[in-house]
Amino acid sequence: MNFRTLDLNLLRVFDQVMAEQNLTRAAERLAMTQPAVSNALRRLREALGDDLVTRTAFGVKPTPKAEALWPEVRAALERLREAIEPRGFDPRTQEATFRLAMADATAATLLPALVQAIESTQALTNVRVLPLTTRDPRPWLERGEADFAIGYFPQAVAALEAEGGQATIHHQRLYDGHYVCVMRKGHALAEGELTLDRFCEAHHLLVSFSGRAHGFVDExxxxxxxxxxxxxxxxxxxxxxxxxxxxDLLTVLPYEFLPATGFEEELAIQPIPLALQGVHVEVLWHQRHDRHPAHVWMRERIVEAGQARQRSRTPAPR
Known part of the structure; x- marks a missing residue:
């Protein structure tokens, strides 16, 4: 491939196809026809010597080379966009879409305040919530699969703090929370002290994004x-x-999430009979977006929603 003769517009098409994983939706975002998008992909495949994507029943699937190339292409396009477009961002006149990866408990806790902040400013901002399937979202952010990851990521945050100024992922604390032991009302362990022995003898249900039957309580x-x-x-x-x-199973849930379930009255709550570290909900994002005006605006709204959650928090039972 000769880079000097490469049509750089093909990279814009590639970026949208990777983001949408669908040629029709990519064409709509680019204001192009689907045949034009397919033709651009063909030219880029010929230049790079790789298929880049393969068709599936629901869209397209990227090849390993496309997966490796996309973060670099997206970062370069973002830098060009920042250099060319005005630095300001007016959410009332400029449309922006953000993908937020978070667990359902975090979404139920944070989204009401976030939606209120967006709607109150009459912003043309769209939010897409992605299901969180990992306790370490850094690879998602590196690959550009999400704009923000929000949740409790103790190991990932510890690694970022150890990296210091070398980290490509940034983070900010949103609010602190607590986990509690939850069971049905009328459960044999719902009354009296829940000792460590009784806790260990019981049968448990675990929320696991990976499917592994081992979590921070087990550690x-x-x-x-x-x-x-x-x-x-x-x-x-x-x-x-x-x-x-x-x-008759016990489970461990975020205390702040319980009112959002709609069936809090059916649950009994007990303190977990273990000395656990505090739960710190953080927002993570890639440094390529750190100074992008639209991302800065959205990040400020997320932080405000977290602060509102912190102010309204009620102490968990001890």
Whole structure:
């Protein structure tokens, strides 16, 4: 490939196809016809010597080379856009779409205040919430699959702080929370003190984004030489709360999330009989967006929503 003769407009097409994973939607975003997008991809494939994407029943699937190339292309296009476009951002006249990766409990806690902030300014901002499937969203942000990741990411944040100024992912604390042990009302452990022995002897339900039946509670138990029996794993906090209302399983949920379930009255709450670290909900983003005006505006709204959540928080039972 001769870079001097490469039509750089092909990279804009490639970026949108990768973002949408669908030729029709990419064509709509680019104000092009689908045949024109297909033709641009063909020319880029010939230049790069790689298929880049393969068709599927629901759109297109990128090749490994496309996956590796996309973050670099997107970062370069962002830098060009920042250099060419005016530095200001008016949310009432400029449309922007942001993808936020977060768990259902975080979304239920944070989104009401965030939507209110967007609507109150009459912003043309669109938010797309992506289901969180990992405790370490840094690869998502590196690849440009999400604009922000919001949640409790203790290991990822610790790694970022260790990297210091070398980190390509930035983070900011939104609010602090607490986890509590939850069960159905009438459960044998709902009354009286929930001791560590009784906690370990019970059967548990675990919210696990990866599907592994091992979480931070299990790590704390292992440090004490203890274990528990995890009967069921699910990938949503809402599902966990709903299941325990009709079973004898215990689960661990964010205390701030319980009012949003709609069935808080069916649940009994006990303090977790373990010394656990505090839960710190953070927002993470890639440095390529750090000074982009639209991203800065959205980040400020996210932080404001987190601060509103912190002010309205009620203490968890101890």
């Amino acid at each position: 704390a138990l292992a440090a004490l030489g203890r274990t528990r029996r995890v009967v069921l794993t699910v990938n949503q906090f809402f599902t966990a709360g709903r299941v325990v209302t009709g079973s």
